Amino acid sequence: MSNFQFKKGIKVEISIDEEGFRGVWFPGTVIKPPSKTDLKVMVEYDTLLAENGSTPLREKVDLVQIRPIPPRESKREYKLDDEVDVFFNDGWWEGVITHVLEGNQYSVYFRPTRDQNDFNGLDLRLHREWVHGKWLPPLEEEAVQPIEEMIHKEKEEKNFSKGSLVEVSSDEDGFEGAWFTATVLEVIGKDKFLIEYRDLKTEDDKEFVREEVDALHIRPHPPKAGKVDKFKQFEEVDALYNDGWWVGCISKVLGDSKYLVYFKSTDEELEFKDDELRLHHEWISGEWVMASKALDLSD
Missing domain, CATH: 2.30.30 (SH3 type barrels.)
Structure with a gap:
């Protein structure tokens, strides 16, 4: 983790956990940084206004909803599939x-x-x-x-051959951000695949669900990691729930290999055993990369 800290006055981008705005980042400024007693960040949006319609919107957000301003080229020509x-x-x-x-x-x-x-x-x-x-x-x-x-x-990155073990995401309401284990049955044309889920069954419960997916909704199965002795508070994890892996954050270590996990997408907090969790990784530029953990907070 870098030494970057969200200090007062620094320009940032903020995500909003509301229907229709998930995955969108809004420019803003840090008004009050987090502390050991208050993990939230007070921000002021550059483009969103308060209810009075005349002053910039200010609110407290979680650390997972804030990031630095991304770098940007002064001039760039984009390509198909970028x-x-x-x-x-x-x-x-x-x-x-x-x-x-x-x-x-x-x-x-x-x-x-x-x-x-x-x-x-x-x-x-x-x-x-x-x-x-x-x-x-x-x-x-x-x-x-x-x-x-x-x-x-x-x-x-998009070359998933027949028989490959993969994970598949869905855009359906209620399933955003979840990944489900599947097997590639057939490569269909360019960047399309026929897959069969490993855990999701048809309505009659007789067969596993099969469907076509595109390259934007498929990734390799994450490498099997060694057993984690103990997850830490604020660590990003994937939790096995309703036959899929859902990204969350360890909100409390309970003991006896149990943890409370907070899910930003649904604003829920659920209990899991350690064998139902794995460290969260991102599939980026053809590599599995461990996602950033919570910031090292200081007053």
Whole structure:
């Protein structure tokens, strides 16, 4: 983890855990940093207004809802299938380039809403994840990496062969952010796969569910990690619940190998045994990377 701290006055981006805004990041400023007695951060939004409609909105948010401002190139030409962030409706929305148009225009598809719209390149930035105190992909490597190598790597990431053990995500309401174990039965054309879930069964409970998924909703099965002696408070984990893996944060260590886990997406806190948890990792640029843990707080 880097030494980055969310100090008073620093510019940040904030996510809002509300229906229709999940995955969107809004620019803002830290008004009051977290402390050992108050883990929340007071922020002021740059683009969102309070109920009175005349002053910037201020509110306290959890650490998992805040991150530094991502790096951004001054000039960039985007390619088909590039994952990008688009600035509209007061925030940065994650999407995928589906068409490269003339005049620095791009068509962008948004998975959560299944909408597609055209945007100017000036309103785009390459999508990056804040992972383990670093931005991935990093700005420096990207500037020198040959285009051919990037395309090859992207194809390599999407090459899930028949019989591969994978995890699959869903855009359906109530299942956002969950990953379900499956097996690739067939590769269908470009970047589409027929999969069979390992734990989800049909309504008659006789067969496992089969469906077609695209490359945006599939990833390799995470490597089997050694047994963790003890999870720590504020550590990001995946919890096995309702046949899938859901990302959460250890909110309390209970003892007897039991933990309370908080889920930001549903604002729930549930109890799990250690064998129902695994350290949370992100599949980024063809590698499994351990997600950032909570910040080292200080007054």
